[in-house]
Amino acid sequence: MASESHQRRRTAGELLTDKRAELLLGALVCGLLLFVGLLVGFVFREAWPSFQHNGLAWFGPGGNPDQQIQAIFTSANLLREPVYTFHAWPIIYGTLLTTCGAVILSFIAALFVSVFVVEFAPEPIRRILEPVVRLLASVPSVIFGLLGVLILVPFIGEHVISDENRRSVSYVVSLSGYSLLAGVLILSLMIAPLMIAVFCDGLRAVPRGWLEGSLGLGINSWRTFWKIGVRTARPALVAGTVLATARAIGEVVMLAMVTGGVAFAPNPADGLIFFIEPTRPLAATILQTAEELTSPPMRHTIFAMAAVLLFSGAMLSLAGWAAKQPMKRYGVRA
Known part of the structure; x- marks a missing residue:
C-alpha cells in the first residue's frame, strides 16, 4: 500500500511538472505572437502617412528617389510643410533584380552540389564539404562585402567595363565596378550554403x-536519384529556397557595399551594360538613410520601406507554404 501511494504521488508530481511546462511553453508562444503583432502594428502605423500621401504611386516610377529623399528630409528641417512625395520603383526594381538573380544562380548551384554531396561524393570529401558549407552559411555578411569591395568590384571595373561602356552611359550614370553583377554574385555566394544545408x-x-x-530495376544512379530522390525532396527544396530568398531580400550591409549605392534602375535596353550598372535595394536604402530618422516625414518614409520588406517576407512564407501543399503526398516533409 505504501508503495502504491508513493507511486501515485510520484505520478501526480510528474503530471504537475508536465502541466507547468506546457503552461510555460504556451506563455512563451503567446508572448512571441504578441511581440510579432506589436512589431507589425508599429511598423505599419509609422509607415501609414507615407502610403496615405502617395497611394499606389509609392510603388511606381517618377523622378529620382535620392532627390525625393533629400526633399523629404529638408522639408522638416527648414520648418516648411512636410513633403511625402516618394516613388520607390527604382529601388524596388533593384531589390527584385538582385534577389531573383541571386536565388536563381544559388538554386541551380546548390541543387547540383547537394546531389553530389549526398549521393556521389566519396566519404572523405563529404566529411570535408559539409563543415565547410555550414561554416560559409554562418559567415557575417560584412566579410562577403569586404571580399566584394577588394576583389570582385575592382575586377569588374578594370576587366569587364570598357571605356566605351563608360562613355555610352556617362550622361546617365557612372560605371565603376559597383554594380548589379557584383551584388548578384556575392549574394549568391552568401545564400547558396544555406540552400545546400537544407x-x-x-x-x-x-x-x-x-x-x-x-x-534494382537497372536504372542508373544519376537518373534514379534525380527522378526519385530530388522529386521526393521537393518540399525541402521549397523550404530552403524560401529561407534563402528571405535572407536575400533583407540583406543590407553587403549590398550597400558592392551595388553602388545609387537609386538607379538598370535598363535592359542597354544590353550587357545592364549587368554592370549600379543599383540599390530597399534594405540598403534603409541603412543609408537611417541617420535621417530625426525628420518626421523621413521617418515615415523609412518605415514605409520597412513595411514593404516585412510584407514581402510574409507573402514569401505564405507562397512557400502554398507551394508545399500539393507535395504532401511525397515522403519528405520540410
Missing part, C-alpha cells in the same frame, strides 16, 4: 528503399 537534409530523408528498388 537541400542535403531533405535528400538524406528520402527512403533508401525507394532508391534501391529503382537501382
Whole structure:
C-alpha cells in the first residue's frame, strides 16, 4: 500500500511538472505572437502617412528617389510643410533584380552540389564539404562585402567595363565596378550554403528503399536519384529556397557595399551594360538613410520601406507554404 501511494504521488508530481511546462511553453508562444503583432502594428502605423500621401504611386516610377529623399528630409528641417512625395520603383526594381538573380544562380548551384554531396561524393570529401558549407552559411555578411569591395568590384571595373561602356552611359550614370553583377554574385555566394544545408537534409530523408528498388530495376544512379530522390525532396527544396530568398531580400550591409549605392534602375535596353550598372535595394536604402530618422516625414518614409520588406517576407512564407501543399503526398516533409 505504501508503495502504491508513493507511486501515485510520484505520478501526480510528474503530471504537475508536465502541466507547468506546457503552461510555460504556451506563455512563451503567446508572448512571441504578441511581440510579432506589436512589431507589425508599429511598423505599419509609422509607415501609414507615407502610403496615405502617395497611394499606389509609392510603388511606381517618377523622378529620382535620392532627390525625393533629400526633399523629404529638408522639408522638416527648414520648418516648411512636410513633403511625402516618394516613388520607390527604382529601388524596388533593384531589390527584385538582385534577389531573383541571386536565388536563381544559388538554386541551380546548390541543387547540383547537394546531389553530389549526398549521393556521389566519396566519404572523405563529404566529411570535408559539409563543415565547410555550414561554416560559409554562418559567415557575417560584412566579410562577403569586404571580399566584394577588394576583389570582385575592382575586377569588374578594370576587366569587364570598357571605356566605351563608360562613355555610352556617362550622361546617365557612372560605371565603376559597383554594380548589379557584383551584388548578384556575392549574394549568391552568401545564400547558396544555406540552400545546400537544407537541400542535403531533405535528400538524406528520402527512403533508401525507394532508391534501391529503382537501382534494382537497372536504372542508373544519376537518373534514379534525380527522378526519385530530388522529386521526393521537393518540399525541402521549397523550404530552403524560401529561407534563402528571405535572407536575400533583407540583406543590407553587403549590398550597400558592392551595388553602388545609387537609386538607379538598370535598363535592359542597354544590353550587357545592364549587368554592370549600379543599383540599390530597399534594405540598403534603409541603412543609408537611417541617420535621417530625426525628420518626421523621413521617418515615415523609412518605415514605409520597412513595411514593404516585412510584407514581402510574409507573402514569401505564405507562397512557400502554398507551394508545399500539393507535395504532401511525397515522403519528405520540410
